[in-house]
Amino acid sequence: MNAVIHSQISVRKRGGVIEDYLPIHDFMDSTKELCSDNRHRILHTMWGIRRVVVPVYGHTIINSDGKAVNVKDMCEQDHILPDYQNRFIPNLSDFVNSIEDDIVSDLDFREFAKEYQNDKELMELLLSPLSVTGLSKSLLITHNSWFINEIVPRVLNRKVEIKNFGITPSDLFNNMKFKLWMDNGSSYPESCKMTLGKIVG
Structure with missing residues (x-):
């Protein structure tokens, strides 16, 4: 998924226009210039949102409809979850353990x-x-x-x-292994397996 598609999701959910959201979604995916596969998604975590995205863009933005949009919710719901088939949000330890x-x-x-x-x-x-x-x-x-x-x-x-x-x-x-869960949610990372087990069990 690219930043334009993520921005289209934001428009459908939150109103406004693509340009309201494109800078944030593009920023979240800027790590693609560091790594060409889905290992790049180190900002697709609560650490990335709290420590990087929100300090850069603020807790809220005002879209073209004049509506306040929560940046944390937008990053989670319109970017990270869709990248993982709406199944989970990995945490930083999932990447670090790789x-x-x-x-x-x-x-x-x-x-x-x-x-x-x-x-x-x-x-x-x-x-x-x-x-x-x-x-x-x-x-x-x-x-x-x-x-x-x-x-x-x-x-x-x-x-x-x-x-x-x-x-x-x-x-x-170069020292991070590619894990199956990174492949658009093809499996679950360790941080989600306990919760998944409780749901399934």
Whole structure:
């Protein structure tokens, strides 16, 4: 599904015109430039909505009909759920658990973050995947050149950094296994299996 189709879903549900919603849906899918398959959907999580999308676009937008639209609900209902056949919303741990464990020993997250250690707001954002998942390899999501130069300037209004980075998005996606649930909801991720079992049982 592309950003225009997601925007059409938003129009049907919430009124307005495609252009009201296209910037948000396009932003959520901007990670396609980092990875050409559905592993790219790291923003298709509540972490992505809460820590990235809402800080950039606000909790609500006003569409062309003058109606206030809840950004969180729109991201969940018009983008993430349709991408997974309306079956589930994965959490960040589902993506992180797909990352090879060995990669962590090859990367120095402390060295990467050293120059940001006196910026409390930025460090909280950079460490947020660890807080959510409890897994150090989750820091691959924020400790890379893409996050520092694409996400941080939008979320925290920091300057772009022109330099060589020790960790890049390819370190993340080259070490993330493709799981069947990522394939448009062909199966369920671990975070949903317990709930599914209770429903079915």
